[in-house]
Each structure stands twice: as structure tokens, then as C-alpha cells.
Amino acid sequence: xxTGALDPLIHNPERLRVVAILAALPGGDALSFxxxxxxxxxxxxxxxxxxxxxxxxxxxxxxxxxxDRAQTTLALTRGGRAAxxxxxxxxxxxxxxxxxxxxxPAPGMRAGDADRDAAAAALSEHFAxxxxxxxxxxARLDATLTATTYxxxxxxxxxxxxxxxxxxxxxxxxxxxxxxxHKPGQGPGPRRR
Numbered sequence: 001x002x003t004g005a006l007d008p009l010i011h012n013p014e015r016l017r018v019v020a021i022l023a024a025l026p027g028g029d030a031l032s033f034x035x036x037x038x039x040x041x042x043x044x045x046x047x048x049x050x051x052x053x054x055x056x057x058x059x060x061x062x063x064x065x066x067x068d069r070a071q072t073t074l075a076l077t078r079g080g081r082a083a084x085x086x087x088x089x090x091x092x093x094x095x096x097x098x099x100x101x102x103x104x105p106a107p108g109m110r111a112g113d114a115d116r117d118a119a120a121a122a123l124s125e126h127f128a129x130x131x132x133x134x135x136x137x138x139a140r141l142d143a144t145l146t147a148t149t150y151x152x153x154x155x156x157x158x159x160x161x162x163x164x165x166x167x168x169x170x171x172x173x174x175x176x177x178x179x180x181x182h183k184p185g186q187g188p189g190p191r192r193r
Contacts, residue, residue: 006121007087009057013120013141014042015050019059019084020124021134022076030063030073039134059083088125092163094118107151119144119153126160 010016017040025031031039037047051074054060059080063073076084105111120141127137140156147153 005090006117007083007090009053009059010083010087011117011121012050013117013145014040014046015054016121016124017137017141018047018050018054019076019080020128020137022060022074023081023084023128024130025075028075030075033062033072033074036074041138054080057083084128087121088163091118091121091125105150107149107154109150111147111150111153115150115153116144116147119147119156122157122160122163125163126157131160 010019018036021036021039022031033047033051037044040047042050051060051062055062057079058077061075061077063075065071065073123132123137123140123144126132127134132140144153144156147156
């Protein structure tokens, strides 16, 4: 599997940031154009262009309120969420397919555009899952887009879980390790001899 299987509309780093931010909102919630622009750091013209592209594909919905303080609000559509889910599903399969094809490249080996794109997409998914703040995402995306080696790319995902490994349900490991009759938060029980 290659990065060519990724949705080319979402794969663009600027559009991916827009979709990831809107996907992080609770279902059905919308964000004002001004707030999105502040969060994403794009010029109004660039953001309008990216939103138009995403809206034309049916991924983003824009609604304009009326009245004294008219504003535009933006939300991810069901089609947009489904497209992002498909995109992340393909993204999860990339490292697995790459590891089946060959060994991981040496840290000093030069990375290509497809490698940087895949790393940027992974960071956006981590942001959508709440593992990164917007500032952390921006800093790591900057480092990703300027990385020249695989070693530099591996640094941008340091401290983040591998997207190819299914997450462990919260609290499952704690339940397995709890001793019978032991209540969490208590010190060790009496020792038996």
C-alpha cells in the first residue's frame, strides 16, 4: 500500500489541519471562521480557499448567521468524518505494509515527500485524538515538513503511540494487576508469613 491510496483532498497539510480541528469538536458542534483562523494560523484568503475545496467535496459545511453580528460557522459533515475515518484507516495500514516490504530505514537515510506527508497525517490524527495541543501540533508539523532524514522524522512522533497498534481500553491493565481484596489507593496489605 502506498500514500497514493490516501484521499488527496485531505492529504494536503493545510486541509488536513482544518479537518482534524473540526473532527475534534463534539459531534454536530461548529466553530466560527475567526476562531478556526486563529487556531490554524492561515491567512483568511488561504483558509477560504481550503474551506471552499473541502466544502465542494462535501466534507465541510459553512453556515452564515444573520443579524447585527453575522458570522460564519463551520462544521465537519458526516461525509467529511467518513472521509477522515477512511483516510486514517489507510494511514494505519501504511507502516504495516512498509514493514512487510522492507526493514525500517536507517536514521541517517534521506526522507522523501511521501514520508513527510505520512508523518504529518499521523500527527494530525494524534491531534484529533487529543494527544497533542494545537501549539504542539504546529511545532511538530513544522519540524516534519523541514525534516530531511528518517531520524528527524522519528523525533516528531516521539512520545506518541504507534497508530498501527490498537489502543488498550482504559483501566484494563489496572484490573488485571489488582490483588484480590485490595482496594486501589490503599497501601500494601499485611504480609503473610
